[in-house]
Amino acid sequence: xxxxxLGIESSCDETAAAVVDEDQNVLSSVVATQVExxxxxxxxxxxxxxxMHTEAIGGVVTKALKDAELELKDIxxxxxxxxxGLIGSLLVGVSFxxxxxxxxxxxxxxxDHIEGxxxxxxxxxxxxxxxxxxxxxxxxxxxxxRYDGLGxxxxxxxxxxDAAGEAFDKVAALLKLxxxxxxxxxxxxxxxxxxxxxxxxxxxxxxxxxxSFSGLKTSVLYTLKGQDGLRSDINLENYSVPDVAASFQxxxxxxxxxxxxxxxEAEKLKTxxxxxxxxANSRLRERLQERGExxxxxxVVPPLxxxxxxxxxxxxxxxxxxxxxxxxxxxxxxAKARSSLSR
Ligand code: KG4
Ligand code: ZN
Numbered sequence: 637x638x639x640x641x642l643g644i645e646s647s648c649d650e651t652a653a654a655v656v657d658e659d660q661n662v663l664s665s666v667v668a669t670q671v672e673x674x675x676x677x678x679x680x681x682x683x684x685x686x687x688m689h690t691e692a693i694g695g696v697v698t699k700a701l702k703d704a705e706l707e708l709k710d711i712x713x714x715x716x717x718x719x720x721g722l723i724g725s726l727l728v729g730v731s732f733x734x735x736x737x738x739x740x741x742x743x744x745x746x747x748d749h750i751e752g753x754x755x756x757x758x759x760x761x762x763x764x765x766x767x768x769x770x771x772x773x774x775x776x777x778x779x780x781x782r783y784d785g786l787g788x789x790x791x792x793x794x795x796x797x798d799a800a801g802e803a804f805d806k807v808a809a810l811l812k813l814x815x816x817x818x819x820x821x822x823x824x825x826x827x828x829x830x831x832x833x834x835x836x837x838x839x840x841x842x843x844x845x846x847x848s849f850s851g852l853k854t855s856v857l858y859t860l861k862g863q864d865g866l867r868s869d870i871n872l873e874n875y876s877v878p879d880v881a882a883s884f885q886x887x888x889x890x891x892x893x894x895x896x897x898x899x900x901e902a903e904k905l906k907t908x909x910x911x912x913x914x915x916a917n918s919r920l921r922e923r924l925q926e927r928g929e930x931x932x933x934x935x936v937v938p939p940l941x942x943x944x945x946x947x948x949x950x951x952x953x954x955x956x957x958x959x960x961x962x963x964x965x966x967x968x969x970x971a972k973a974r975s976s977l978s979r
Contacts, residue, residue: 639712639958640704642736643951644697646729647721647749648776649680651692652947653700655711658955660759664703665941665948668692675815679805680775686724693732700947708740713964715954718746719972721776726971734967743964745954750977752949754783757909759952760938769905771896773920774912775801775816777978778847778892780899783909786953786960789977792899793845800888801914803849807856807884810870811877821881822917828882833859835887837894845899852887856880889920893927900933907934915943 638657645652654665670688674680701707716733717726730746737744754770769792770781778801779794798806801818808817813824835855838848859880860870892914900908910924915937928935942948 640710641713641715641951641954641958642711643947643954644716644729644733645945645947645950646689646725647717648725648945649674649685650945651689651696653697654947654951655700655704656948656951656955658959660762660952662948664700665946666696666700667946668696678809678815682722682724685722686728689725689728693728711742713743713954713958715745715747715950717749717950718969719748719975720978721749723971723973730969730971738967745957746965746969747950747953748975748977751789752953753911754909755953756911756938756942756949757936760942761936767905768907768909769900769903770909772912773800773914775799780896782903786956791977795847795849796840797848797850800849803853806853810857810860811880812872818914821885824878824881825885828878830882830886832879833883835883837887838891845895847891847895856884885919889923893923897927897931910937911943913944916940
């Protein structure tokens with residue numbers, strides 16, 4: 637009988653559960669998002685996130701089983717996000733998964749959220765083979781990885797300051813656009829001129845493949861406040877918000893594209909997975925396809941529901957590990973805010 641994996645994800649502000657079989661078929665996927673609760677604070681509030689995970693997790697896991705018309709006894713293995721993320725949030729998922737494992741005797745895998753994001757590329761395109769490059773670009777992470785096999789991941793470069801999604805969120809706040817910033821900046825940019833302002837492309841001294849987005853954010857701030865940065869209030873009537881949004885978005889996309897393709901060349905790789913929330917950005921997708929075709933690089937960008945935080949990628953990666961014969965982890969998983977893939 638086909639083995640089934642129950643995946644549980646709670647690393648940030650989505651409580652998610654999914655069932656995926658060993659051939660990577662998704663039987664169910666449930667995501668309870670907290671985005672509205674955090675919107676009034678303009679960012680994720682860790683204590684609130686943990687409390688909301690606690691309230692949601694039982695219902696989310698139950699629904700994932702029910703949607704797949706399964707019971708716990710039908711499951712072979714539980715896979716849970718162990719790291720990296722908000723520690724209070726992670727602990728809710730890990731404790732719940734360990735409770736389930738203890739009460740049912742089911743084996744358990746602790747999964748790295750970043751490898752989960754990268755795995756979403758394999759779920760989107762089962763014909764993918766190692767080695768390949770992955771760009772993980774979200775609200776918490778922006779990094780390039782070389783992926784040589786399950787668990788065999790080498791970080792090539794990362795942001796030295798803000799993540800790209802964080803930059804979208806901060807610039808959206810400056811432009812008084814709604815949270816989360818990515819979608820609202822993208823929308824505003826649709827009618828703007830990407831060449832209206834010349835914003836920096838985030839070069840990092842002596843590290844040509846690393847990313848930096850804090851200078852870009854400051855540059856947008858100074859553009860809006862005047863060069864001395866002293867004007868205390870930003871009067872957006874003096875600026876075209878679509879032009880600022882489009883120019884900012886273009887700067888982020890330029891930086892992501894140029895470093896990613898440089899890294900592909902340096903590592904002599906021909907396949908690229910782009911994942912994480914910012915991979916939803918339509919301008920980034922457009923430019924990736926364009927550059928990929930030009931350079932004969934296969935570019936895989938999973939659809940939105942696989943790009944943003946979800947449990948399909950956790951269950952799917954768990955199923956791949958199960959098929960490979962990885963030994964289960966012991967109870968007492970150490971939830972960690974950081975991992976070797978997030979530093
Ligand atoms: O992967 P994700 O759902 O959560 C983590 O950070 O792990 O990513 C959320 C981030 C937010 O910063 C959000 O502003 C950004 O992804 N985002 C976008 C778009 N949609 C979401 N950024 C740019 N363009 C978008 N369309
Ligand atoms: Zn994520």
